[in-house]
Structures are given as structure tokens and as C-alpha cells.
Amino acid sequence: MKALCWQGKEKLTVENVDDPRILNPRDAIVKITRSAICGSDLHLYDGYIPTMEPGDILGHEFMGEVVEVGPGVSDLKVGDRVVVPFTIACGNCYFCEQQLWSLCDNSNPNAWLPEKLYGYSPSGLFGYSHMMGGYAGGQAQYARVPYADVGPIKVPEQLSDEQVLFLSDIFPTGYMAAENGDIKQGDVVAVWGCGPVGQFAIRSAYMLGAERVIAIDLVPERLDMADRGHAQIVDYGKTDDIVEVLKQMTAGRGPDVCIDAVGLEAHGHGLPGLYDVAKQRLKLSFDRPTVLRECIQACRKGGTVSIPGVYGGFLDKIPFGAAFNKGLKFRMGQTHMMRYMRPLLERIERSEIDPSFVITHRITLDDVPDMYRIFRDKQEGCIKCVIDPWREGQMQLAA
């Protein structure tokens, strides 16, 4: 089969590899009909995530048709149309039972690796480095899905692939980010980062009772999309002091909830920004926490900082004194997918939201290596692209 393989920093190849096969009784094999590139895949592309090996297959947002099931899978059969969550969970450990699916004890074959860095290992993820399990990902034509009786959900015929694909990651992630904010009726929510996760966080915040959502980004088309989601937009490139801007927009209070949907590759300004970039280049730190710092400073006293943005290592110069003395609450983590997929599918079925609004590009597998660069550099108005792994050739990269 064809698959998108990581070969080094900013080096991706489309290669002909073996088809996946059933390795464990609870596995299933899915023929992928649609897949996508995630903002967090860009951290792999830019070489910020350790433990990648040349030849690793990327991709963790995919859906398709079940073509084979292992003997331990009872509620899926060949022919079922499913969306597959990016986290892998066994369903029976303490964490799965507590609905903390992205913390499953039994889905990371390399659990000892993150244990060394983090103390304990989170669940395995598709296509996201050997530290997170080393599972082959979904930017390919087929994928092996472990614990297939827990993860994949069946989707109804009348919804198109594009309408349900984002249940695999970004819609639940944006929703959990908003839910983690403990939004109360009438709250003001500020969202840094209007990429796809931020877009879903904006719409989810309104679903959960926010009265006003402020959306912050640099890129014009992303601000436009946020505006269409009824957010009040702030152009980050035109302001020197986002904290002051937010204070004025909230008449001296600060937003009740601050959502960091940017993560470790934040664009900083001025000297602090340069400092972060320099440290990253020197491999002294993994992450650039510009946005996290701003969230902490800007948040109102007693407010909540919700962090769906990915971080990997150690952070520097975090204004923890501000966080402590303002009594902030922090909620974060990889999305507990299985908690949200079904309820959000129901919202899509009730036409409360059509997630395909984020799509700007539709491409083939051969387009993908170039697309990573375009996506990262925010060229061509790219916000979200969807891959048809069975389509041949190269499409002109426009929606």
C-alpha cells in the first residue's frame, strides 16, 4: 500500500509499504477512505518531537471501512463504516473506566519511554513517535486499529466522510478544550489560535453557554473563519500587548476562560520570543510557551486556563507567581476521545454543526509532502486539508 513516511526533519516521502495485518486478537484493519493532516503533525515535520525513526508512517485523523477483524472483536464487522479516534485505549484499565481514555495503561508498547520522562505513560497514539507507541498512522491506504471494539465508532450512511472525519481528533479536541474551561452561562472566553482546533473550540464554547468568544490569530483567513463562527476577532500581528487588549475588551476584568490552542510552536514577539526560539534551536528546550504565558497573564482572577495545545518537554519562564496569586485553574491533556465521539456525532446528526466548514484543501497522498509545508507556513489560505488516499496523481492544491 502507499503510505506517507517520515524520513527526517522536513523530509517526507510517499512509499510503497506492506499492508498492515492483524497482530493481536482485538485488532481490526480499516481501509482508509479519508484522512487529514493535524496541526500537531507539524511538530513531527519540524523535528520537535523526539523518538521518531525514518520510515515511520504518520497520520492520526482517519476513517474508512472495516476490511478485517481479529477474533476478539465482537461489535464490528467487515463492511462497517467507522471513524477512528487518534488515541488507543483498552477499555478495561482504571483510566479507561474513569473515562480518562487518553491515559490508558495498556496501549503503549513502549511505555517505559515516556515513563522515564514523565513518570508514567499516557495511552498510545497513532503515528506520533515511538514514545507514544510507534503505531503506524493513517496517512496511508490501510491501517491496523488495536482495541477495535473500543475506539472506532460506526457512522450513518446519510453523513458524508467530510462531515464526520473530524470526529477522529479536532472536533472532540476543540470541544474538550471548551468543556475544560468550565464555561458558565454568560462567560467570556478567549481562544488563542484559530487553526482547526481553535475553530471548533470557538463553536463549542458557544454551545456550552459562553456569551462572548474572543479569537486571536495572525492569519487573515483564520480570523475570517473565526468571525463566521461569531467570535470577536483580534489580530495578534497588530497588537503589542495582547494582555492589555483583552483587559480593555473585558472592561478591566480579563476573560473568564483562556484557551491555548496553539501549543509548542507559538510565534512570539520581541525579545522573549527570540529567547524561546534560541533555546529551541540549541535543544535546550522542546517548547515555545509564548501563548501559555499570555493566557496566564490575561486570565481573570479565579479563571481557568484550558490547554489543548500540545507540549512535550520542559517549559521556561512561566509566570507561575501570577497563576498562583490569581488562583487560576489549569485543565489540559490529550483528548479523552471516546467520551466525546458519540455525543458530538449526535450533534452532527441533528445538524447543529457541520464540521466540514474547516476544509480548505482536498488532496491526494502524493500531494501530502508539499502540503505539510504549505500548511505550516499558512500559505494558499490553508486551514485544513483532507486526503483521499486512493486518488492518484497530484491535484492542484486548491479547494
Next chain:
Amino acid sequence: MEEKITNGTPATEALGQSGNGRLAQAGRVTPLVAGVALSAWSISRRNWPGAAAGVAGGYLAYRALARLRPYRLSVVVGQTINKPIEEVYRYCRDPRNWPVFMKHLEHARSGSGNPRSSGLRSQGHELIRWNTDVEQERENEQIGWLSAEDSPVYTRGVARFQKAPGNRGTELRVALYFEAPSGPLGHALMLALGRDPEQQAREGLRALKAMLEAGEIPTIEGQPHGSRGVTGRMKRAMYRETQVTAPRAA
């Protein structure tokens, strides 16, 4: 009928050096003598080649001495398993499940029926022998084991089962001790237990937890991947990885 295995029998001879033969003894003593001689010579020189010889000699002597010492290993690991004590205990007690957490050692029995003289082997060579499967057994609380007097390698250990706080299931704690005399047996034991025996024990317990909770052990061995490139192939050679899913020729 089990043959008593001692240094010098075919099994240990196959390991490379028979324990007491003159050739074997020479093989152990030579590096030590060479190392000490090199170090002594280097001290008399006052130049860089002399220093290099000193380092080489010192290392040789250290390696030789290490092989002359008995091999001792003590490990304590624990894991919480989301199943009731009775189920965990029953699973651990059944020798048919032991391969789950003893990947590197094969368990073999001799005699029929009531387990007598069972042992652990590595690559066909018996390393540990017990007269009975377990000692100090308290149902749903503890399993202990102690090697037989004529076991090539001495080992003792205990696994303790306790109810975990709240509804978390069972806390399983295991303490292991191995001791092997110097020479080929110690070396074989070291090879069998791998570079990091504490990690082996931890992974064994993790595998046990996965079997009990999820019914399978998570794996990616055998999954597809693209070309590993130069560094990948080098690592494969270094780690002696035998299972390869090669990319198909384009």
C-alpha cells in the same frame, strides 16, 4: 531422570568455557594478567601512548575481575491491576501463564504429575531448578520461591498480593534475587536476563497487567513501515533486530 548439571558437563561446555578445564582457567586469567602488566608498563612511561596503554590495561583488568566475581541481582517492582485479588492470584499461580512475564526464560518440567524438579532454561541450558514450584504460599496473599540446592543458579523471590485502595483492584509487588557463580553460568544468566534485568522484570509485570486487563499485550511488531534509511539499518544491526517488515520493492 534429570542429570545433575555441574560445570564441565555438555550443557555448560556448550556455553563456551567449561568451568574448570585448564583452557578455561587460562582464558579467565590471561586478560587479568595482561591488564595488570599493561598498566604496570604504562606507569613507567610518561607519554601519551603510555597513558593509552594504561587505560586499556585498566579496562582489561576490570573486565577480567568482573568475570571472576559472582553475579548478583536484586529487583523490586510493583504494578496495580484492575482485577480482584482472587483472579490475579489464580492467573499468576498457573504455570501455563508464566511465559507472559518470563519472556526470556523457558519453563520446563521433568517428572510427571505433581511438579517436581521444574526449572528455567535459557536457550536450551538449564539455569535454575526448583524442587517444588512454590514455597511459602498463602492463597490470595503471597507466592514465594526458592531454588533447589543443586540448582546451577541460586534464586529466591516473593510476590505479594494486596487489595488496592478504593476500587482499583490488586496491588502486586514482586521482589527477586539472583545469584550466580562467576564464569559461564553467571554470564549465561546475565545474557538471559538481558542488559537491564530490572527493566525486564518491570516489563514482565506490565505484560501481566495487560493480559489480565485487556486480554492482550500491546505490540507494534510486524506493522508496516517505510524505508529505515542508513541510520535505521545501522540501529537494526546494533540492536540485532530480527523481525523486519521490509518495504515492498516499488
